[in-house]
Amino acid sequence: MKFLSEYRDQKAAEQLAGAIRRKVTRPWTIMEICGGQTHTIVKSGLEDLLPREISLVHGPGCPVCVTPIELIDKAVAIAKRPDVIFCSFGDMLRVPGSTKSLFDVKAEGADVRIVYSPLDALKLAKANPEKQVVFFAVGFETTAPANAMAAWQADHDGIENFSLLVSHVLVPPAMEALLSSENCVVQGFLAAGHVCTIMGFEEYFPIAAKYTVPIVVTGFEPLDILDGILMTVAQLEEGRHEVENQYARAVRREGNRPAQKTIAEVFEVTPREWRGLGEIPASGFQLRGRFQKYDANRRFPFTGIPAHESPDCISGLILQGIKKPHECPAFAVKCTPENPLGAPMVSSEGACAAYYHYGRRQNQLVQPELSGSASR
Amino acid sequence: MADAKISSFSLNCPVPRVADDRIVLAHGGGGRLTHQLIEKIFMPAFSNDMLEQRHDGAVLAVNGSRLAFTTDSFVVRPLIFPGGTIGDLAVFGTVNDLAMCGARPLYLSAGFILEEGLEMETLRTVVASMQEAAAKANVRLVTGDTKVVDKGKGDGVFVNTSGIGLIEANVKGTIGPASVQPGDAVIVSGDLGRHGIAILSVREGLEFESPILSDTDCVWPAVEALLNAGVEVHCLRDLTRGGLATTLNEIAGDRNICIYLEESLIPVEETVQSACEILGLDPLYVANEGRFAVFVPAAQADAALEVVKRIPVSSGSVRVGRVEDSPGRTVVLQSRIGGNRVVDMLSGEQLPRIC
Numbered sequence: 001m002k003f004l005s006e007y008r009d010q011k012a013a014e015q016l017a018g019a020i021r022r023k024v025t026r027p028w029t030i031m032e033i034c035g036g037q038t039h040t041i042v043k044s045g046l047e048d049l050l051p052r053e054i055s056l057v058h059g060p061g062c063p064v065c066v067t068p069i070e071l072i073d074k075a076v077a078i079a080k081r082p083d084v085i086f087c088s089f090g091d092m093l094r095v096p097g098s099t100k101s102l103f104d105v106k107a108e109g110a111d112v113r114i115v116y117s118p119l120d121a122l123k124l125a126k127a128n129p130e131k132q133v134v135f136f137a138v139g140f141e142t143t144a145p146a147n148a149m150a151a152w153q154a155d156h157d158g159i160e161n162f163s164l165l166v167s168h169v170l171v172p173p174a175m176e177a178l179l180s181s182e183n184c185v186v187q188g189f190l191a192a193g194h195v196c197t198i199m200g201f202e203e204y205f206p207i208a209a210k211y212t213v214p215i216v217v218t219g220f221e222p223l224d225i226l227d228g229i230l231m232t233v234a235q236l237e238e239g240r241h242e243v244e245n246q247y248a249r250a251v252r253r254e255g256n257r258p259a260q261k262t263i264a265e266v267f268e269v270t271p272r273e274w275r276g277l278g279e280i281p282a283s284g285f286q287l288r289g290r291f292q293k294y295d296a297n298r299r300f301p302f303t304g305i306p307a308h309e310s311p312d313c314i315s316g317l318i319l320q321g322i323k324k325p326h327e328c329p330a331f332a333v334k335c336t337p338e339n340p341l342g343a344p345m346v347s348s349e350g351a352c353a354a355y356y357h358y359g360r361r362q363n364q365l366v367q368p369e370l371s372g373s374a375s376r
Numbered sequence: 377m378a379d380a381k382i383s384s385f386s387l388n389c390p391v392p393r394v395a396d397d398r399i400v401l402a403h404g405g406g407g408r409l410t411h412q413l414i415e416k417i418f419m420p421a422f423s424n425d426m427l428e429q430r431h432d433g434a435v436l437a438v439n440g441s442r443l444a445f446t447t448d449s450f451v452v453r454p455l456i457f458p459g460g461t462i463g464d465l466a467v468f469g470t471v472n473d474l475a476m477c478g479a480r481p482l483y484l485s486a487g488f489i490l491e492e493g494l495e496m497e498t499l500r501t502v503v504a505s506m507q508e509a510a511a512k513a514n515v516r517l518v519t520g521d522t523k524v525v526d527k528g529k530g531d532g533v534f535v536n537t538s539g540i541g542l543i544e545a546n547v548k549g550t551i552g553p554a555s556v557q558p559g560d561a562v563i564v565s566g567d568l569g570r571h572g573i574a575i576l577s578v579r580e581g582l583e584f585e586s587p588i589l590s591d592t593d594c595v596w597p598a599v600e601a602l603l604n605a606g607v608e609v610h611c612l613r614d615l616t617r618g619g620l621a622t623t624l625n626e627i628a629g630d631r632n633i634c635i636y637l638e639e640s641l642i643p644v645e646e647t648v649q650s651a652c653e654i655l656g657l658d659p660l661y662v663a664n665e666g667r668f669a670v671f672v673p674a675a676q677a678d679a680a681l682e683v684v685k686r687i688p689v690s691s692g693s694v695r696v697g698r699v700e701d702s703p704g705r706t707v708v709l710q711s712r713i714g715g716n717r718v719v720d721m722l723s724g725e726q727l728p729r730i731c
Binding site for chain 2: 005008009010013014042043044045046047048049103104106107108116222223226337338356357
């Protein structure tokens with residue numbers, strides 16, 4: 001396999017960082033949309049290479065972070081049923097609901113399984129006809145085709161003991177929400193490359209034009225991100241606000257049409273609640289038409305206590321890029337990965353967890369061992 | 377919420393119940409929760425000067441010689457995996473813990489907990505691989521025990537092994553975290569992550585172009601060679617559960633030091649690296665069963681490398697970092713592109729990411 005080292009080359013990174021330094025004349029705030037990009041930035045210590053003028057803020061592109069607490073509670077309630085095998089991607093298991101996470105109920109005996117693909121969950125349904133197999137279909141446009149395909153395949157094969165608990169979210173409406181907020185600090189975007197491999201980037205043109213903001217479709221390796229920052233800075237310095245594609249080796253303007261067709265057949269656009277951000281119109285997918293019979297929401301009516309959120313955590317500000325994780329009073333003190341107050345501390349893609357694990361800001365070494373002692 | 381304005385986001389987050397009233401899988405993961413379990417439950421009950429060493433094995437003075445004593449339990453699934461079985465793991469795991477004390481492994485005990493319904497053929501395979509491993513490690517299995525539990529109450533076979541070894545006369549002082557000094561070089565004995573990924577690939581039905589085999593092996597020959605060559609060995613640690621990152625964090629934490637690593641020097645095979653990329657795992661945290669880290673004075677690092685590279689089990693040894701002369705209880709890694717980051721201790725199981 002290639003692309004493991006080519007995009008992590010130190011010399012090339014220094015060249016790109018040098019080009020950014022030469023281009024910058026004043027401070028700019030750039031948001032990387034996707035949690036995978038946040039992960040790379042923090043894991044590779046990429047901010048060490050950037051000039052002080054560039055401030056990166058970490059966007060809402062972490063499905064674990066933005067899945068609403070009500071849905072976690074629903075997942076937990078469904079998983080607790082003795083007739084259910086509950087399947088999820090790994091990092092959803094640790095996300096705290098109102099009282100419990102999926103890990104907690106797994107420890108209490110619920111049949112919760114980590115799968116790598118919704119089609120694996122479908123296989124489980126075929127192998128366990130006496131059980132109800134439920135897949136937690138979260139994620140952005142990137143995971144939508146596979147989840148759509150699972151519903152399509154279940155329908156095609158006439159499998160009835162399978163359902164999806166859907167909480168799909170869409171990037172462009174979230175970007176618009178951020179940009180139309182009066183608190184918005186973002187001047188340029190690194191759009192999420194993998195989302196665009198599916199959807200293409202045509203839908204970003206009106207956003208760039210309306211909000212006069214540069215949008216650069218960017219990949220996930222350190223060099224991709226440096227390159228994306230350089231392209232964004234060039235636009236900002238030159239007063240341009242265009243949609244550009246840094247990640248051309250994976251993304252085409254029109255995206256992946258067959259994948260889009262499958263999504264359109266199975267899902268329809270719906271308003272969606274984002275954890276920490278609130279409801280955003282037309283910002284998610286739900287099952288449509290004949291596929292609604294695979295909606296776990298319908299199959300397992302939820303009668304739990306309404307979810308409650310406490311004001312202790314500032315994840316909303318974090319997800320909008322208004323605050324950085326280490327600016328939160330609870331960060332690494334009351335809120336740690338073992339005892340997360342909010343979802344961004346849970347997933348490795350979450351900005352708070354990324355800061356905690358790899359935590360280093362310019363001239364400021366976060367010291368979890370010292371500051372975290374209060375919780376231990 | 378349907379009419380919520382964008383400018384009035386509800387900035388909320390939940391306060392979840394802390395999961396400390398039950399054992400969760402991460403308590404066995406070797407990371408923070410394992411350490412909390414040790415500190416909060418086991419240490420208060422059993423604390424003594426030998427446990428306080430927090431080493432892989434206890435060192436006991438008996439009639440003028442020093443013995444090392446250790447125990448380990450093995451609960452791996454699947455029982456038979458690419459490159460090994462639970463049987464050779466159980467032998468090598470305990471033998472390696474003894475080796476990490478600078479002790480020549482001599483005798484093992486074996487306790488089997490078998491699940492009703494286990495196929496006799498599976499047990500035969502496991503026992504045969506134990507026998508082979510014991511022969512390779514030159515240890516004798518001198519006492520044992522067998523229990524059978526109801527179907528559904530075990531996972532086929534659980535094995536516990538305890539081991540006794542003799543600390544070689546040429547070991548001066550104590551080999552362990554307490555002897556680590558600023559300026560020490562950190563050497564790892566080969567490429568990382570193969571055992572964990574071999575297990576995961578079977579467990580999750582992942583197939584790679586070339587199969588990834590576990591690195592399960594006896595590391596005593598490498599340790600013996602270091603000691604015989606007169607290298608001043610400060611600390612030895614096998615890189616099992618939690619991998620290199622966890623091991624180094626334990627030492628950095630115990631000694632209030634900072635360990636500095638260079639990512640570009642850390643050996644990871646391309647297939648393992650690819651698997652980690654696909655699964656969203658970090659090879660620094662993935663388990664090994666035939667790898668160790670050794671801390672030696674910087675001046676002796678080249679000599680130590682030359683010695684261990686001649687031994688098959690450690691022929692892939694590489695110097696990956698150094699102990700800094702600054703407190704901080706942290707492990708810092710210089711990434712390939714030249715940025716720095718803290719390599720923290722894992723807070724739970726490493727979980728595959730969504731995308």
